[in-house]
Amino acid sequence: MSENALHAKFQQFPEVVREKVDAALSDAKIALKLRAAEILADKEEMAEHAVTTAGRIGAKSGEVSELTTILPLKPNGAERLRKFFGLVGGNLAGAGQVGTLHNMRFVFLDNDTKLLFATAFDGEWDPYIDDFATKIPEFMDYLFSNVEGWPGITSPDVKDFIVKYQIPAEAWFVAHPNLTVAEGHRLKRQEAAVQRFLSDLN
Amino acid sequence: MPSPLFRRLRRPPTLDLDDIQATLLRARPEPYFGTHAILEITEPAAGRELLRRLAPRVTSAARWDEPQPSWLALAISYQGLVALGLPETSLASFPANFRAGMAARAERLRDTGVNAPERWEFPFGTPRVHVAVTVFAASEDDWRAEVAAYEKELGEVPGVRLLSHQDFAADGFNVFGYRDGFSQPVVEGSGAEPLPGDGRPIKAGEFVLGYPSETGVPLPVPAPDVLGRNGTYVVFRKYHSHVAAFNKWLHDNASTEAERELLAAKLVGRWRSGAPLALTPERDNPAIGEDPNRINDFDYSADPRGLRTPLGSHIRRMNPRDTKLTVLTDVNIRRIIRRGTSYGTPLPPDRVKDDRKPRGLDFIALGARAIDNVEFLQSEWVGSGNFMGLGKEKDPMISLQDKGAYFTVPGTPPRRVQNIQSFNTLLGGEYFFMPSLSAIRWLGSN
Helix, strand or coil, X not given: CCHHHHHHHHHCCCHHHHHHHHHHCCCCCHHHHHHHHHHHHCHHHHXXXXXXXXXXXXXXXXXXXXXXXXXXXXXXXXXXHHHHHHHCCCXXXXXXXXXXXXXXXXXXXXXXXXXXXXXXXXXXXXXXXXXXXXXXXXXXXXXXXXXXXXCCCCCCCHHHHHHHHECCXXXXXXXXXXXXXXXXXXXXXXXXXXXXHHHHHC | CCCCCCCCECCCCCCCCCCCEHHHCCCCCCCEEEEEEEEEECCHHHHHHHHHHHHHHECECCCCCCCCCEEEEEEECHHHHHHCCCCHHHHCCCCHHHHHCCHHHHHHHCCCHHHCHHHCCCCCCCCCCCEEEEEEECCHHHHHHHHHHHXXXXXXXXXXXXXXXXXXXXXXXXXXXXXXXXXXCCECCCCECCCCCCCCCECHHHCCCCCCCCCCCCCCCCCCHHHHCCCEEEEEEEEEECHHHHHHHHHHHCCCHHHHHHHHHHHHCECCCCCECCCCCCCCCHHHHCCCCCCCCCCCCCCCCCCCCCCCCHHHHHXXXXXXXXXXXXXXXXXXXXXXXXXXXXXXXXXXXXXCCCCEEEEXXXXXXXXXXXXXXXXXXXXXXXXXXXXXXXXXXCCCCCCCCEEEECCXXXXXXXXXXXXXXXXXXXEEEECCHHHHHHHHHC
């Protein structure tokens, strides 16, 4: 599309949208401005993916929240964690029992001196931390005792400790914001039942 | 006469029962009479004097299993501790949600719309709610005598102002016509004998500050130790109950009395007598409701799909027992001691028109985690269905329902009952700290 055509298309957006885009992206190319205007003008899509707060800290879209931390590692902390991750081949299948966890990753940074821990989970920041302290304390402490200053999962200071190293996301997108892990399980069971029904029918 | 629902003290207690307030362990009598009063401290010295005067009237939990004609409980909000002139180091040792107060936690508690703090009745939601005094009594005369004694002290201390005075009375059944208040966790070290279905005793530190909790270590205790130890937190929430709307919804969705009673039992998880669906799924059996050895003697192991007791029913949400939850949760750290009281007269099931009279429930939860737990319950177990795999379905009795909400009665096929409404509306509430008897004396002398 020619530059003029892009300008013409941009002009078709409501003035309030154009003004917002121009103010924030005054030095951007018209093609980018057009993309930004398209995003802002789609009210339904914007509403479905609205970014709210995950409570204490972090962003939330629909039911799904994000948590990103960069934690200082103890000397040889990365080595010990690598042994564990190596043993299971990087497969943390057991974490599925948490039931709110969509995904999580462990990445070593800065010559193994820091750990990037990032996860997407259902609901808000606070509700289930207390449950980890009585349901899976050994696992939590095994993983995080390699982190400098880890107070222990049963410590009253553990929440403040995590918050200290959490970096809230500036932008957050979830394809299906209202699809929790539990809902996903239910839909899989439902789909299996539908498929069984169709097979039996034929 | 002691209520048949009174527990018996069968083992030697290991808690400092002489120092812990009675309400933590003492069951409500049946029938019961009482008053909740909210006070404002306008002069720190006057607040301390009132505590000195009331201290001898506050009853301890010693011999909590023996009947007592009346007793008095006292709890203080964060603003109340400030008004008493507590030092900053001590104030800062209280948890953040207690310091913020209930109104400031509205988002976390899902107290929005008609339940929002802006719509609460005075004095709730204002920083003037400082001290809560509750009188419980087993007879009208004892209640009046206890209230008169406390009011005499109050009247002699200028600088402390009465903001609200609410009387309550009931016979053990709430205004919807259901027996309530009989399911409590067993506190380890209290000496209580577990009744069938109570589950294992739960570590004392979950309910009283200063003792090991379920994690093995005590939860944080406010400083200094004399102030925090043997204390606990109280969550107070006053609800107006829309009994006529509840009755009408039942009439709209069921055509005979038997069908209505069954549908209502599916919402609650129990029949009016207290008998659980788990033990008597087709009709009420008052003999079970009257028997403390049977009323809680069940689990959900034979009912994973909720065909008897719906997964979304009120009692299964509030105490899932052995239900397999979709989210990793320790049900033993989510227990609260409930000392709720009913006010106003019940409305019979055939009344479907609102008479606009005040009636409802003062929800009262006690425990070392009571504030965290009520915030957890409100957002996870009341305001959502995700933990049971029920999507966005909410608690059918105490949640704030959205437009177009429904309740699913499991079955083959399941029945989806439309247009369920909010049957209880929040009128206000506050977070309180319930100090030990020695802490009350300490606060009074400081």
